[in-house]
Amino acid sequence: MAAVPASILTLGALFLPETPNSLIQNSKDPEKAKLMLQRVRGTNDVQAELDDLIIASSISKTIKHPFKNILQSKYRPQLVMAIAIPFFQQVTGINVISFYAPVLLRTIGLGESASLLSSFMITGVLAQLGDYGGISKGYASLIIIFICTYVAGFAWSWGPLGWLVPSEIFPLEIRSAGQSITVAVGFLFTFMVAQTFLTMLCHLKSGIFFFFGDG
Incomplete structure (x- = not known):
C-alpha cells in the first residue's frame, strides 16, 4: 500500500x-x-x-564552515527556527497515529478491521479516549471524523510548511547547515515521540491528547 x-x-x-x-x-x-x-x-x-x-x-x-557560521549572532533567528519548527511539528502528535493508529482504535473499542483501515490515515490525535474500557460505536465514529479533520488541517499547514519554511529562511551561505539541523531535529523528536508514546498513554490516559493539543 x-x-x-x-x-x-x-x-x-x-x-x-x-x-x-x-x-x-x-x-x-x-x-x-x-x-x-x-x-x-x-x-x-x-x-x-x-x-x-x-x-x-x-x-x-x-563559505568553508557553514555549521560554525550559523552560530554567529546574526544568524540566531534562523538557528532558532531550525530547531523550533521541526520540534513543534512533531509535538502536534501527527506521527502518533502514523505509528499507533491500530492501538488507539482498539483502545476506543473498534475491531481489527477498523484498525487495519486506519493504516490509510496518517493523522494526529485530537480525540479524547475513555480511561477505562471501550466507548460507544457512535462516539468512536465521531473520533475518527475528528482524526480525519485533523490530518486534513495538518496537511494544509504544518505538514508542508514544516519543511518549506526552513528551506526558505536560510541565506545560501548557511542553508546546508540550517537544513541539516532542521532534518536532524525533526527525526530526533520523531524518534522520541515514538519511543515515549505508549508509556505516556499508560500514565496520562486521555490526558495525553491535551499534551499533544497544547503542542
Whole structure:
C-alpha cells in the first residue's frame, strides 16, 4: 500500500521544475534562471532580484564552515527556527497515529478491521479516549471524523510548511547547515515521540491528547 503514494511522489519529482537558486548554482547560463524567476514572479522585472541571487550564490561558494557560521549572532533567528519548527511539528502528535493508529482504535473499542483501515490515515490525535474500557460505536465514529479533520488541517499547514519554511529562511551561505539541523531535529523528536508514546498513554490516559493539543 505504501508503494502507491511512494510511486506517485517519485514520478512527480521527475516533473518538478528547477528553482532559480538551483539553476544559478548548477548552470553557467543565468538566462535560464532569469526565465524561471520571471515565471515564478509573473513579471519580467526580475533583474534586481536575479543579481542578488547571483551575488549570494557566489558568496555561498566561498563559505568553508557553514555549521560554525550559523552560530554567529546574526544568524540566531534562523538557528532558532531550525530547531523550533521541526520540534513543534512533531509535538502536534501527527506521527502518533502514523505509528499507533491500530492501538488507539482498539483502545476506543473498534475491531481489527477498523484498525487495519486506519493504516490509510496518517493523522494526529485530537480525540479524547475513555480511561477505562471501550466507548460507544457512535462516539468512536465521531473520533475518527475528528482524526480525519485533523490530518486534513495538518496537511494544509504544518505538514508542508514544516519543511518549506526552513528551506526558505536560510541565506545560501548557511542553508546546508540550517537544513541539516532542521532534518536532524525533526527525526530526533520523531524518534522520541515514538519511543515515549505508549508509556505516556499508560500514565496520562486521555490526558495525553491535551499534551499533544497544547503542542
